[in-house]
Amino acid sequence: MSTLVTDKGFTADDWTHGYCNEGAANDCRAIDLASDADAHALPLPPSLEMIRIDFPSFADGRGFSIARILRLRGYKGRLRAKGHVLADQYAMARRSGFDEVEIDDELAARQTEPQWQARADWQAHDYQTRLRG
Secondary structure (H helix, E strand, O other), X not given: OEEEEEOOEEEOOOOOOOOEEHXXXXXXXXXXXXXXXXXXOOOOOOOOOEEEEEEOOOOOOHHHHHHHHHHHOOOOOEEEEEEOOOHHHHXXXXXXXXXXXXXXXXXHHHOOHHHHHOOOOOOOOOHXXXXXX
């Protein structure tokens, strides 16, 4: 099982439509992207409602770059990080364009909801805001 993390805390996953691989992006409502996917080449049809990007390791930050590129390309649907994202990385995930993070229940037990919620005010604590302040 997995736990979904949003700015409001832990929540149940409300997505029930399944996922296709990136090769079927034109025919699906949601796709799974690998951490080495080419975000510039991915088709973004209007029917695409969600993109879930894999994080195979907490040390692999390529998913953040993919999310940012997709947002810069104009993707407005849901973006979900899936896998080994730590609570300390939640603010970066939100700043790069993710709406939510999907973690396994084992990680949710180790890094509890209050740890994720402490980073939910992701817009207030970036270094650029402090420098401009």
